[in-house]
Amino acid sequence: MSLTYSPISTDWPCQVKTPGNRDWERSAAKWLRELVPSRYASYPLLIRQPVLLARHAQIQLQQEIRVVRTAMHSARAELPALGMPESVIEHTIKLYAAELTQLNHIARGVRVVTQALVENQHARQGH
Secondary structure, eight states: OOOOOOOOSTTSOTTSOOTTSTTHHHHHHHHHHTTSOHHHHTOHHHHHOHHHHHHHHHHHHHHHHHHHHHHHHHHHHHTGGGTOOHHHHHHHHHHHHHHHHHHHHHHHHHHHHHHHHHHHHHHHHTO
C-alpha cells in the first residue's frame, strides 16, 4: 500500500528511508532502537510494533532533555563545590548546551517518524 504522507523536512532523519521506499519501516525501527536503552530495543513487542518503539523513544528523549537541562542549570551552583575550576564549568555548560541542541533535533526526528509510522499503520488498517 502506498503512503501519501510526505515527510521530507529538515527534521526527517537521514538514517531513515522515506515512506514509499522499500523497507522504510525497517530503517525507522533500526534507528529508533538505537535511541532507547538496549534492554528495550530487544523486547519482541517493541520490535514488532514500531509505533510503540517510537513512543518509547519519544518518552526516553523527553527524559534525557530534562536531565541535560537540570545538569546545565545547576552546573554553576554545584560544580564549584566539587572542586571544578571556572574554565571546566564553562566548558561543561557549553557541552550541555550542544547536547541539548542535538537531543531536540533527534526528538523532532522521532516525532516526524512517529507520525509517518502511525499514518502508515492507519493506511494498512483501512482507516
